[in-house]
Amino acid sequence: MIEVHDVRKKFGAVQALGGVSFTARDGQITALLGPNGAGKTTLLRTLVGLLKRDEGTISIDGVDPEKDPMEVRRNIGFLTDQFGLYERLSTREYLVYFGELNGMKRAALDQRIEEVSALLGMEEILERRTKGFSQGQRIKVALARTLLHRPRHLLLDEPSRGLDVMSTRALRTALHSLRADGCCVIMATHVMQEVTALCEDVIVIAGGHTVAQGSPEELCRRTGIANLEDAFVSLVGTEEGIA
């Protein structure tokens, strides 16, 4: 479970997060919705301890990422907006490298690479060097790295960008199975169909503040608007950020 209370973060004069609070439960996929520049990426980076918050509290299964970043990272998979692939390595070499960094034993790691590769449809790119990979291929490799050590928590920053229809479906299947395993998933996205298809809970942030949290149905009920996209626009008070 991830619990966030009144988190604030400034970059110079820019107040990227001005008071974000929410709870993301285990066995649930929580969408993080917000217009461009709302603070979604900043929030995710703060949750894994890559950024230091100015104020507020964060608890990842009771652990503060600033006090014990290694413990939090062991239990978290984070798909960032920067994939950080090593272009001289093949996909398999890259995954072995990160699996070993996470303390996985080689036999278990080899088996897990096969599983994740089958899940994401990566067989054809497994032995290829990542140099020159398309956007969709790059995101698959990064996603595979994120899933490799079976994290208890998964933070995904726009995971479906650049994915084709088959890969988007594969991602959905992967997320369903992680949810069934009790994983706590937070997914920043601009794609409303993804939210309605996958997420039982939605956090709406705008201007660095939590504007609302609830199921898609609750947000529609609260705004008196039947369609989630229109409800979102009404909550943030702008037409920005709609895919």
Ligand SMILES: Nc1ncnc2c1ncn2[C@@H]1O[C@H](COP(=O)(O)OP(=O)(O)OP(=O)(O)O)[C@@H](O)[C@H]1O
């Ligand atoms: N390193 C940084 N230095 C200065 N300003 C930053 C930095 N990182 C983020 N910001 C600012 O903080 C605000 C929130 O940015 P953030 O990337 O978290 O938004 P986002 O919700 O992820 O946006 P998008 O949907 O466009 O990806 C923006 O105004 C952004 O310009």
